[in-house]
Amino acid sequence: MGIFALKVQNLSKKFGKLSVIEGWSFDVKRGEKLTLFGPSGCGKTTFLRIVSGLEKPTFGEIQISSQKIGMVFQEPTLIPWKNVIDNLRFVRKNDEKIRNILKKMNLSSFETYFPSSLSGGMKQRVNLARALLINPDLLILDEPFFSLDLATKMEIMKDIKRVHEKIGFTLLMVTHDVKEAIYISDRIILLSPRPSRILKEFPISLKDEERDFSHSSFITLEGEFIKEILSRTSKI
Amino acid sequence: MGIFALKVQNLSKKFGKLSVIEGWSFDVKRGEKLTLFGPSGCGKTTFLRIVSGLEKPTFGEIQISSQKIGMVFQEPTLIPWKNVIDNLRFVRKNDEKIRNILKKMNLSSFETYFPSSLSGGMKQRVNLARALLINPDLLILDEPFFSLDLATKMEIMKDIKRVHEKIGFTLLMVTHDVKEAIYISDRIILLSPRPSRILKEFPISLKDEERDFSHSSFITLEGEFIKEILSRTSKI
Amino acid sequence: MKTLIGIVALLLAWQIISLMIGATLILPTPYQTFEALIKLFGEVDTFSAILSTIWKSFLTLLLVMGIGIPIGVMMGSNDSLYEFIRPGVMVIQSVPIISWLALVIFLWGIGWRGPILISFLSLLPTAIFTSASGMKNVDKSLLEMAKVYNVSRKDVLKDVYLGSIMPFILATFEVSVGSVWKVMIMAEYLCGGSGIGVLISWARQYVDVPQIYALTFIAVIIGLSTERISRFYAKKAFKKWEFSL
Amino acid sequence: MKTLIGIVALLLAWQIISLMIGATLILPTPYQTFEALIKLFGEVDTFSAILSTIWKSFLTLLLVMGIGIPIGVMMGSNDSLYEFIRPGVMVIQSVPIISWLALVIFLWGIGWRGPILISFLSLLPTAIFTSASGMKNVDKSLLEMAKVYNVSRKDVLKDVYLGSIMPFILATFEVSVGSVWKVMIMAEYLCGGSGIGVLISWARQYVDVPQIYALTFIAVIIGLSTERISRFYAKKAFKKWEFSL
């Protein structure tokens, strides 16, 4: 595998007669930040589930060099009968680190809350905290910023980038938000509707200082990208 | 109540010692489209639950003139052992209308799927379809476009506006997306972090043709609004 | 397949234990039981007894599910009702049959009604309590959804509650189908006019132990196969609930 | 409070039925039973019998929960194991006690072990099957999460499975606590050396029907109160599971 964290070759997935993924091929380097971008139901979650070993491909091959996978599920998937801190302890029993991450996520005073008394965004933050807690070498994010307000989202994104610089995990993200995608990733893969093929790869060659929602290079890139999407998807 | 769909007077809500909502007061006219905008955990969902009768206020008063409430929950809340069409039949037994709405939501071929085999965005679309199915006079949307790609989102937003013009329901929406908020609503209420108060009311006086993400008035308004938010929330 | 291995293992264990004990009057070997079985099948009485036990058990199951589940559902959906009915169910559950056997015989005589009543009352509490705890296990968010959409009580019961208690009902059903034979035979033994239990009581009169075991064996076989059949149909009928897991 | 009303209603029903039947040898009135009760409490035998029944029941419950739940958990988490063990459990479940009473007496004699074994075996299948169906009811997405995070099998069992089967275990517990008395008394009646069931068998010998009902009444009272107490503690111990609903 060498410098690659992930090699995908001609990957296909069918659920019964429903063909979801059709012949995807691409590689992901170690430490790369990749975003999958595509219409609802095109197989993004399915792909992430294949990567994390929860689903088997129908055809094709996928090679993964990662050991520790942190995954932010599209639905928070918290254990309902455990409070926040116990939910985190479930994946790693290190209270110091847990408290640290909860603080960053602005959840310190909710340690003993059960998931049913958390707001949607708070659950999502616990979900994120869990993924970061284990110091993953592959971080999988399936719409991680759902229900988060702009300020919270910005802070968390910055934090993810900071950790990335420090420990250099590989990042696989799914999002429907163009800004998020451009802000975080080194490359965006654009997918077609189901049965889904890879439409285009979009390298994001922004410098660090250009990664600012109001920077002109950012806005230009955003415009181009949106035009590209809209031109490709006449119908959803 | 007259022309009002909703009158909120000095509304407060506490969960135990946790004060969530503090002295909210505002009225909503029949047919008005209102968006609540505020940080994660500030009590937006709680407020919507009070409006729909699922939660009782601790202090203050709320008057509601609506009879038929359609609600898009923050989590899809579909019945897991019923397929898509049966989930919709659960709230209204009118197959013609159900098929119609499913078609608009691009879900026609998934009628007989169970929620567990739907993608996140598909569940959310069923959730939306259910709310529209009953011809509500009050439509409550709690982050309705979660997991929807841009194109799908646009189409659904347009559809909501179309139906609104036809039957004129009152709309109460929660979102973290500035564009969505401006695109849809007549007024935005900006909320502070918990314990949450009303920070400011933002009337959106855009004409129909200005409601376009790339129209200059839209972009101006968006910029102003973002500045307003960021200035108010130094810390989340 | 694995079930088959399980059954073979069981037979083996039986053979070994009976050899170890070495007293056929305490535990006859499978072979002796088999001989007694053959002899039993030579008698026409045996078949009518089996039929009698089967239809009584069937009726009992029907009654247990048909009466127990609605009562459990009612108890589970209303706390006051729960507290009110519970003592009665508890009494049924904790009073040994022998204490009121005379009452049953007095009211129903020796015949088919006594055994049905006794087995019904033995299985009823479990059915009631299990469906009641199923009701309390319902996903609250689904109930809230139904409330907001003003769904009729009937539909909520049918579509939300029924679905949630389904695993509990299936568990009850499995337990009831499994134990109805034991309970029915015991009841027949005590106050039955016909059935396997009555045959056992006769065999016990003169301590014909292999025959007792042969009759028991018949009961077990019927038990295992009805459980099979009913599981098959239950699975089919409730297939959609499988999807949700 | 509502429970109290329920109990009073029950007593009233008893009084009315016994008046209707008008044969105190078949169903004594509550008053006669009460008299017999007073008499019973004058005898020291009664207390030692009650104690004997209580500790045996307690031990039985412990055994049922301690052995039945782990077996159920194992069966529920492995389909092959399930199919393999099921026939054995089914046999225990469907073989009437009278069929193997001699075996029990042979193995354990007349005394405390026989009744415990019999009641244990009576309650075990329900405990096993209920916890097994609890295991099958586990939220698959939580298991997937645990898999991705490489959580140890032990922790998954403890934190995910245990939590999911908790409602089922509570249901089992409730059912077992409720019926252990009935089962224990029946077992004592058949092969016990001491206990309420033995006293009932003696009272039956000399047709002292009010005494039989008085002893039954004691059993019911113990049953109701232990159920109360155990519910209280169970609720406390599993309080966190309440939050999740």
Next chain:
Amino acid sequence: TLINPLGPTTIPISPLMDGKVPTAFPINVELWKNPDEALALLNSDKVNFAVLPITAGAIFYTKGIKIQLLGVYEWKVFYLVASKNSSFEGWNSLIGKSVYTPNGRGQTVDVLMRYLMAKNGVAPDKEVKIEYAPPQEIVALFRSGKIEYAALPEPFVTLAISGGSGKIVLDFQKAWGKSMNLPERIPIAGLFVKKSFAKINSEITSEVENAFSSSVKWMNENLEGALELSKKYLKIPLDILKASMTRMNFTYVPISQCATEVSTFLKKIHQIYPKGMPILPDEGFYKP
């Protein structure tokens, strides 16, 4: 209608059931398997005559079921058996051992045995353990050699010792007679009539009594025939029945000739174990 326990006691009555003895009117016989049935039947209006153990009849009487004893017809049934490797030379040989006896405290043979033990200087419960179990289980365990001593009624005695697994070591009837200075027999079961019925139907009553008595007589004269007749009611193999019949004694004795014997017996039972028979039946129990 006459009710009769299902068991060996069916044999003396089978001639009656099969019309082998002439009766002026049909007598409908119902067999009962357990005491609850008897109780329930006696409480219903359709039953007027009953064959019951004397002790059971006496207890029913004192509990308010007004029945009268017409006559005793079963006199021998209880024996002490010992397994083939154990010996019995007087009650002393039981010291430190266990004796099994059916069902529970207060059973006739239990009371008798305790009485005889005490009389012979052996303390029951202390020196000899008395264990109670269903008779079928006692037989099974005895024949398997797991029980040394058992005090049983017929036909369990025969079942227990068949196949040479044990022997009879004591005839309770004899022991009782000796110690009481009475004939060597015990009034075990008899024919009862409902008092209210007997009062207005004295003719029918004596007719039934006669029929019953002739049925017993018929059986004693044609044992083979009676066994053959009872085959369809009893599921016990004929040879066992036959052997056990030799140890039982069925002779119908009208109450006028055995009232003292019965009352002595009941008095003694009452004396030894008052809990089992708290009150003795008064004069009305015996049909004058």
